[in-house]
Amino acid sequence: MRSLLSLVRENWKVTLPAGIVVGAVLFWLVFVYFGFQTLFFDDKVDEDGPVFASGAGASGLDSDALSEEDAAAMNDAMDELGTELVDEANDPMPDMPDTEIVTLVSGSFVDRSHPADGVALVLNDGTEQRFLRFEDFATDNGPDLNVYLSTAPADAPPGDFDDDFVDLGDLKGNIGDQNYEIPSDVDLDRYTTVVIWCVRFGVAFGAADLA
16 A cells, blocks of 8 residues: 555646646736736837938927037038039029928827827828827837727727728837838828727727827
């Protein structure tokens, strides 16, 4: 008859691997799938305004400031280039295109399944290029958050946001100013709502109507 000690040893050998498997599954569910740790950590960003392919940048930003030496060198180079072109063509230089950055549409974020604050702006420089910019933005952190442009209004039922949408990519940070380029073929008369969308669980953290 086997001793009690040998039975305990055999059961321990069986239950230990099972416990490791269960622990690993629980760890994956809590920290990978549900992203529980994101509740305690913020992803902060602080991007300057976007710089367009034309060279235009949002006015008043540090990224657009030139030192006096750089400005003088740029002016000299432009003067020299202008003189060469005039000499070659014997005709005045054509007017340069207007590259002033303007706000096409904007809207304020409203809470959905989580608190959301800040402003969403669509910026344009007179070309086809457009950027979506968040300013003073803040929401809760979470797993698998993306930035959508949706046809559903900000107060729509949650399931409507991903019926007809454009995915602009992963949310760069749950706090701070940030930019997302909008593809040139996206019709902003159709996709009029910005949505912070949790792809994994199918919920909207926040939304903003663009007008």
